[in-house]
Amino acid sequence: xxxxxxxxxxxxxxxxxxxxxxxxxxxxxxxxxxxxxxxxxxxxxxxxxxxxxxxxxxxxxxxxxxxxxxxxxxxxxxxxxxxxxxxxxxxxxxxxxxxxxxxxxxxxxxxxxxxxxxxxxxxxxxxxxxxxxxxxxxxxxxxxxxxxxxxx
Numbered sequence: 001x002x003x004x005x006x007x008x009x010x011x012x013x014x015x016x017x018x019x020x021x022x023x024x025x026x027x028x029x030x031x032x033x034x035x036x037x038x039x040x041x042x043x044x045x046x047x048x049x050x051x052x053x054x055x056x057x058x059x060x061x062x063x064x065x066x067x068x069x070x071x072x073x074x075x076x077x078x079x080x081x082x083x084x085x086x087x088x089x090x091x092x093x094x095x096x097x098x099x100x101x102x103x104x105x106x107x108x109x110x111x112x113x114x115x116x117x118x119x120x121x122x123x124x125x126x127x128x129x130x131x132x133x134x135x136x137x138x139x140x141x142x143x144x145x146x147x148x149x150x151x152x
Contacts, residue, residue, distance in 0.1 A: 007134065007149040011043025013073070013083075013116075015144045017055070020100075029058040029066075036071045039143065045125065047075035053083075055144075063096045065089040067114070079122030085146070087114030089139065099139055107138030107145075116148055 018035035033056055039049030053071025060066070069085040089096075091110035098105050114135045118128035132151040137144055 006152045008152060009043070009147060010133070010150050011041055011045045011148050013039065013041050013049065013146040013148060015039040015049055015055075015069070015071070015146065017143060026058070029060040032057040032059060036069070039073075041073050041075070043148075045075060045081075045128075047073045047079075047081075049073045050080075063090070063093045065096070069114075075122070075125065077124070079120055079125050081122075081125060081128060082119040083116055084119075085114045085116040085135070087112070087135070087137065089137075102141050104141065105139075107140075110139070112137040112139065114146065116146070 015036055016038045018037045021033045023031040023033065033054050036049065036051070036053040036055065038051045041047045041049065050072045053069065055067050055069040057065050057067045065088065067087050067089065069083070072080055072082045074080050089110060089112040095105045095109055099110070114137055116133050116135055120126070120128060133148050134151060135146045135148045137146045
């Protein structure tokens, strides 16, 4: 019998975001780029999100959003961790359009899940590269809040 999948919460990444930039319709949807301007990490790992990177999105015709964020954070003890976070955001079209306009929407009404991958040379945080993680996220007007869970 194979091991049963379980998860455990490890930390929350709050990513502050800038103004959305659109490259327009690219044939498979609308390409958007959302700058990452900073933020914080709190939980088993603590630190600050560095003020660079972006979330690269494609909004499909049915409003399904495929996203891929690339950025880094620095832990309180000075380690730098690179993050690649791929995921999906989907929900009722009218609510997704409200989010696009910067209007508040109850995060429970939107499916927003990601698979973060971490890279670091810091021995103390090597476990981030030796495990898989999944996350539940919520988009707010000026930030994205990502609860990261380790797959056990």
